[in-house]
Amino acid sequence: MLNCIKCNKELPDDANFCSNCGYPAGSVKTCRSCQKCGATLSTIDNFCSHCGMPVVSVQEAPDTSSLEPTIKTKIDVYPTMIRIEGGNFHMGGKFINSPVTLSDFYMSETLVTQGQYAHITGKNPSKLNGENRPVEMVDWAEALIYCNMLSAKNGLTPCYSIGTETKLSQFNTASPIWKRVACNFLASGYRLPTEAEWEYAARGGRETKPYQFSGSNDISKVAWYGENSNIESHDVATKEPNSLGLYDMTGNVNEWCWDFFANELLMTPQINPRGPSIGTLHVKRGGSWLDDPQQCTVLYRTGSTPNGKSSNLGFRVCRSIVNQ
Known part of the structure; x- marks a missing residue:
């Protein structure tokens, strides 16, 4: 009618x-x-x-x-980095309660976009295309390759190496050789966040607030998720940021972290934890355009095989602050 x-x-x-x-x-x-x-x-x-x-x-x-909602920040060909002041927090919430201390670090304001990824690698593997949408269909090794290439492009010391080799694009991402990859956290270059850094930043850093989602208890204000996404990703930074100025820490696409996935977090106090030394899955956090609210909280944890690729899985980058 x-x-x-x-x-x-x-x-x-x-x-x-x-x-x-x-x-x-x-x-x-x-x-x-x-x-x-x-x-x-x-x-x-x-x-x-x-x-x-x-x-x-x-x-x-x-x-x-x-029409796509307006992007709330400037998207450059290189990720814009925000300094996150370190501090103490209890990772995992009141039932897990893992005491963690973190040093200061930089984290990218947004997820790595398709335009940013293509500018460095010369390709865009994404299934849901859009220059300012998050890059996806990228496995864990490809995220590391991007980090090293971005570091070299900006004259920074690459964080990742296999043996003495830092030009990682020469290695097949499905090769077992990736089990030997190491991260130099004292290098100045770009890297994936650790799981602890990701959760700390998602929860607001030193000014942690008890929100379910990154920046709000109202998921629709800060995230593209299963109920409002129209079953697709969206341009980054079209929802509200959290208190640190970080966009899409909840929803849009899941985010790779450096750590191997562990079913349970350690209960003993840790300084700058980097996860287990061995494992079969790598951590992904944040939830995505495909997920229910329960999978988009700042505490929800899951993992994926390192060669896993999905249209709802991408990443953002970090940098250590050297000589602190």
């Missing part, structure tokens, strides 16, 4: 004219209000039906329902 835009009578969907007042209906759409009296005008009006004021220009209002 539709309603007459003049008298509001309910009309059948295929009506061309209102049966009550005779006003055109059907495909005739509201385009503006009368500048004199405010009456509603349609696309066929030349004069206001209420006061007779001439309609100078009649133009159908554009359909903006499919």
